[in-house]
Amino acid sequence: MDYIKKSPWICVYNAGSCNGCDLEVLALLNPKYDIERFGCELKASPRHADILLVTGIGSKQNQKRLKLVYEQMASKKKVIAVGSCAISGGPFREGWVFTEPVDRIIPVDMYVPGCPPRPEAIIDALIKVLEELDGDKKDKPKQTRRRSKKAKK
Amino acid sequence: MHNTTLPIGPQHPSIKEPMCLRIRLDGNNIENADLRLGYVHRGVEKILEGKQVDSALYVAERICGICEVSHTAAYLSAVESAMNISINDKVKYLRTFLIELERLHSHLMWSGFLAHEIGYETLFMYSWRERERILEIFDKYTGGRVHHNVSKIGSNKYDLPENSKKFIFDRLDAVAKHAEKYRREFEKDNIIKARLENVGVIPEKEAKRYCLVGPIARASGYKVDVRKDNPYFAFDQVDFNVITRNEGDAWARTLVRMDEIQESVNIIKQLINNMPNEKLPKPELHMNASGEAVGHVEAPRGENFYYVKINSGYLERAKIRTPTLNNIIILEKILKGYELGDVPVIVGSLDPCFGCLERIMVAKDKKIEEHDEDSFRKKYCEIQKPEVSYD
Numbered sequence: 001m002d003y004i005k006k007s008p009w010i011c012v013y014n015a016g017s018c019n020g021c022d023l024e025v026l027a028l029l030n031p032k033y034d035i036e037r038f039g040c041e042l043k044a045s046p047r048h049a050d051i052l053l054v055t056g057i058g059s060k061q062n063q064k065r066l067k068l069v070y071e072q073m074a075s076k077k078k079v080i081a082v083g084s085c086a087i088s089g090g091p092f093r094e095g096w097v098f099t100e101p102v103d104r105i106i107p108v109d110m111y112v113p114g115c116p117p118r119p120e121a122i123i124d125a126l127i128k129v130l131e132e133l134d135g136d137k138k139d140k141p142k143q144t145r146r147r148s149k150k151a152k153k
Numbered sequence: 154m155h156n157t158t159l160p161i162g163p164q165h166p167s168i169k170e171p172m173c174l175r176i177r178l179d180g181n182n183i184e185n186a187d188l189r190l191g192y193v194h195r196g197v198e199k200i201l202e203g204k205q206v207d208s209a210l211y212v213a214e215r216i217c218g219i220c221e222v223s224h225t226a227a228y229l230s231a232v233e234s235a236m237n238i239s240i241n242d243k244v245k246y247l248r249t250f251l252i253e254l255e256r257l258h259s260h261l262m263w264s265g266f267l268a269h270e271i272g273y274e275t276l277f278m279y280s281w282r283e284r285e286r287i288l289e290i291f292d293k294y295t296g297g298r299v300h301h302n303v304s305k306i307g308s309n310k311y312d313l314p315e316n317s318k319k320f321i322f323d324r325l326d327a328v329a330k331h332a333e334k335y336r337r338e339f340e341k342d343n344i345i346k347a348r349l350e351n352v353g354v355i356p357e358k359e360a361k362r363y364c365l366v367g368p369i370a371r372a373s374g375y376k377v378d379v380r381k382d383n384p385y386f387a388f389d390q391v392d393f394n395v396i397t398r399n400e401g402d403a404w405a406r407t408l409v410r411m412d413e414i415q416e417s418v419n420i421i422k423q424l425i426n427n428m429p430n431e432k433l434p435k436p437e438l439h440m441n442a443s444g445e446a447v448g449h450v451e452a453p454r455g456e457n458f459y460y461v462k463i464n465s466g467y468l469e470r471a472k473i474r475t476p477t478l479n480n481i482i483i484l485e486k487i488l489k490g491y492e493l494g495d496v497p498v499i500v501g502s503l504d505p506c507f508g509c510l511e512r513i514m515v516a517k518d519k520k521i522e523e524h525d526e527d528s529f530r531k532k533y534c535e536i537q538k539p540e541v542s543y544d
């Protein structure tokens with residue numbers, strides 16, 4: 001992973017999920033998956049975070065709050081919708097509290113399907129978003145080469 | 154003295170799930186608390202109405218991600234007794250096996266969560282490492298870590314894979330060994346004791362008055378356990394103790410759960426050793442059955458209760474009563490008189506699970522009102538706005 005330059009912090013927002021997706025996101029912290037390898041850390045406050053993970057259907061109660069959380073984040077922010085609930089309403093799309101999927105409420109950059117997605121899938125999405133956050137992927141090998149030359153000198 | 158109102162939630166560091174707790178403080182002491190729910194309400198009972206009984210199972214499984222098996226089992230036992238379906242011993246054993254595995258994973262997850270709340274990150278990591286071992290067993294048997302989808306009405310999709318006994322026993326032994334170590338830590342460590350002892354005390358009388366269930370009632374000396382009181386599935390064929398303590402504080406709740414981990418490991422070992430050699434019946438569709446029944450199981454957090462009414466294969470009504478809703482009602486009462494720093498411990502020790510808990514909708518004067526956060530606060534909350542007053 002020599003092309004990750006930043007260490008982005010992550011914030012989770014539960015917008016009406018069944019806890020399954022939240023558990024899988026929290027499982028990223030444990031020694032088996034350990035996302036701190038990539039410099040990511042779960043932060044509680046959206047003001048500290050660069051990446052927002054949204055789980056759940058985005059029910060009526062949550063929509064205002066979700067927008068607020070999104071607006072509080074510093075710019076150059078990325079949003080990942082985790083789980084089929086966040087993508088389309090999943091098993092609860094017939095319910096009366098579901099009005100629209102999360103990507104109609106706030107802009108979403110990456111979708112992780114699954115009910116719930118496995119932690120590996122969430123890590124994969126995180127790394128893809130990290131690449132985007134770091135800028136163009138093309139100039140990455142160049143930079144590393146330049147850096148290594150400097151280090152040799 | 155300052156009189157401050159402090160909103161906690163719905164998005165807050167110490168609470169992983171959305172709820173809104175508004176606390177009136179006098180200096181550092183809690184005078185009053187006010188709880189608002191409804192952020193995770195998904196209208197599940199309404200979705201279940203009018204669904205075919207086999208396909209409603211899919212939704213019932215997804216009510217909660219932590220106690221998924223208990224919801225499935227309670228739904229199935231209600232539906233099966235409504236339609237007079239009897240299940241054979243093999244299916245009973247497999248379901249009991251899943252329920253106990255779930256209790257293990259839930260208690261381990263919770264103990265890590267409590268350790269995180271009191272700032273003991275190492276114990277949090279250790280507990281969650283043990284939880285992964287349980288999830289590996291789930292993964293091997295069902296192919297899913299959180300939602301399993303193995304139960305069917307009257308049957309189970311799969312049998313236990315061959316030669317899985319050693320795989321399961323290895324992991325269970327490791328979990329039992331480590332959980333014993335963490336229990337000692339919770340019991341002996343002076344710092345943990347200082348944070349947990351005499352915090353959020355619930356006397357036995359209050360526990361009965363508030364109809365508490367599960368480990369919280371048992372920690373107050375109130376012996377309720379559906380597994381013993383009204384044995385379902387294979388619980389009448391295994392040997393185990395119901396663990397109770399008399400202190401009723403957060404510390405007692407912790408130790409009750411840590412002891413239950415050992416009991417669950419024992420139960421699972423007995424189940425696997427005595428697993429009957431029958432064949433699983435073929436799952437069928439149930440299009441014509443009608444009836445009405447209740448079913449209850451002991452979920453990791455207490456009694457999980459289902460009522461179903463079936464009309465020619467379709468659900469007419471499903472009522473779900475989850476343990477966490479019973480248990481959270483007492484929160485406002487026991488918060489009073491403690492300090493602000495105790496809030497995460499007290500909330501954590503009640504082990505709320507908001508996915509299960511959001512079952513209620515209040516119709517006042519026969520009118521249904523829809524509120525968002527602000528309008529609800531304006532109309533109903535005693536504590537209006539975050540305010541600071543100096544006198």
Ligand code: SF4
Nearest residue numbers: 018020083084085115
């Ligand atoms: S996608 Fe599945 S696991 Fe995730 S919140 Fe929705 S129902 Fe739960």
